[in-house]
Amino acid sequence: MILDMLYKAVLKPIFFRFDPEYVHDQMTAKGVFFSNHALTRSLIGAAYDYHGQDIGKTVDGLRYRTPFLLSAGFDYNGQLPLILPHIGLGGEEVGSVTARACEGNPKPRLTRLPKSKSIIVNKGLRNEGVDKIIERLKDYKAKKQPSVSALWASGEPKVVSGTDFIVGISIARTNDDKSVPIEAGIQDYLYSFKRLNEESVGDYYTLNISCPNAFGAEAFNQPQLLRRLLTAIKTVPSKKPLYVKMPINIPWPQFEALLKIIDEFGLNGVVIGNLNKDYSSLEFREEAPEVFKGGLSGKPCTHLSTDLIYKTRDAFGKRFTIIGVGGVLSPETAAEKFEAGADLVQLITGMIYEGPGLIKKLCRAFASRGRISMS
Numbered sequence: 317m318i319l320d321m322l323y324k325a326v327l328k329p330i331f332f333r334f335d336p337e338y339v340h341d342q343m344t345a346k347g348v349f350f351s352n353h354a355l356t357r358s359l360i361g362a363a364y365d366y367h368g369q370d371i372g373k374t375v376d377g378l379r380y381r382t383p384f385l386l387s388a389g390f391d392y393n394g395q396l397p398l399i400l401p402h403i404g405l406g407g408e409e410v411g412s413v414t415a416r417a418c419e420g421n422p423k424p425r426l427t428r429l430p431k432s433k434s435i436i437v438n439k440g441l442r443n444e445g446v447d448k449i450i451e452r453l454k455d456y457k458a459k460k461q462p463s464v465s466a467l468w469a470s471g472e473p474k475v476v477s478g479t480d481f482i483v484g485i486s487i488a489r490t491n492d493d494k495s496v497p498i499e500a501g502i503q504d505y506l507y508s509f510k511r512l513n514e515e516s517v518g519d520y521y522t523l524n525i526s527c528p529n530a531f532g533a534e535a536f537n538q539p540q541l542l543r544r545l546l547t548a549i550k551t552v553p554s555k556k557p558l559y560v561k562m563p564i565n566i567p568w569p570q571f572e573a574l575l576k577i578i579d580e581f582g583l584n585g586v587v588i589g590n591l592n593k594d595y596s597s598l599e600f601r602e603e604a605p606e607v608f609k610g611g612l613s614g615k616p617c618t619h620l621s622t623d624l625i626y627k628t629r630d631a632f633g634k635r636f637t638i639i640g641v642g643g644v645l646s647p648e649t650a651a652e653k654f655e656a657g658a659d660l661v662q663l664i665t666g667m668i669y670e671g672p673g674l675i676k677k678l679c680r681a682f683a684s685r686g687r688i689s690m691s
């Protein structure tokens with residue numbers, strides 16, 4: 317495809333000369349600009365959207381136009397939901413959002429490791445805070461295009477670019493020392509969860525208990541603390557699907573203990589999973605800094621997450637919705653996630669290394685492999 321060649325031969329070498337966070341901010345600004353005009357949305361859609369047979373999926377009552385979502389951490393302030401459906405995505409996870417705004421960790425917050433197809437992520441939950449993001453997403457809801465079912469009822473075509481796009485919201489605890497004590501951390505999650513539900517913003521919610529680069533570390537990966545968090549969360553009336561974003565570096569017995577608690581509290585499922593904290597799994601250690609902080613995205617996550625998806629499906633059958641994420645860099649790695657038991661697949665790093673055209677490729681491969689073998 318010409319656009320993929322253009323990305324890899326021209327754009328990517330230029331982008332990769334600049335600081336990754338600067339490039340990300342520039343791309344977000346362009347995305348906002350393209351979002352604002354019907355013409356630019358259509359042009360992006362003509363180039364990058366998937367227009368083949370219907371590969372939509374309904375999961376926990378939500379209709380996704382395609383089973384591929386942008387994972388949490390890219391559109392962390394919720395600025396892009398009007399443009400993302402035009403590049404083949406069926407949804408995105410905004411955030412992680414926190415009760416109070418977070419500046420993020422000291423720079424560098426992102427470091428590319430091109431040979432390893434990975435990024436060292438030390439963002440520290442940089443975001444504008446839940447209240448500001450709620451206001452932005454309310455504005456998006458007002459501008460959102462009609463759903464496919466509404467168009468269908470009016471006799472228009474069934475697969476329409478930009479419709480049936482699901483906006484999930486990932487919730488984490490504020491990255492500062494005030495939210496480190498356990499009760500303060502729980503209240504922090506609770507505030508965001510309450511506000512989102514009160515305003516009915518977001519189609520589903522994910523509790524991110526596995527951010528490897530924040531104050532207070534990953535305390536809620538401890539089963540007894542997850543129980544306390546979910547006890548508090550369950551006091552809030554909510555009609556939206558609720559998931560937990562899982563760590564991928566803990567031993568299976570601890571992972572399974574967390575799943576049992578998630579089951580007990582009646583949550584819909586899990587996102588498997590977050591960044592890889594094991595630097596020894598880097599294929600090309602020499603391209604990484606001597607000392608580095610944060611987690612690894614991309615290829616070093618592929619097998620760890622696929623294996624945990626498989627084990628979760630094997631141990632719990634159909635009990636959980638599983639959103640598979642980590643190192644989806646090609647149609648083959650996406651297929652592995654579905655074959656292991658994922659209902660939906662998310663990605664970020666693949667899109668950065670392969671270009672936005674990757675999503676259309678994933679959709680086409682999903683359509684041609686057949687929904688039975690991949691879903």
Ligand SMILES: Cc1cc2nc3c(=O)[nH]c(=O)nc-3n(C[C@H](O)[C@H](O)[C@H](O)COP(=O)(O)O)c2cc1C
Nearest residue numbers: 387388389411412589590613614642643663664665
């Ligand atoms: C730049 C960046 C920022 C991220 N920030 C978050 C975040 O705020 N919350 C979260 O749950 N995951 C975050 N993640 C993790 C991703 O959502 C995903 O789980 C991980 O990168 C593995 O997927 P990938 O290999 O497709 O990138 C971030 C990842 C990247 C690359």
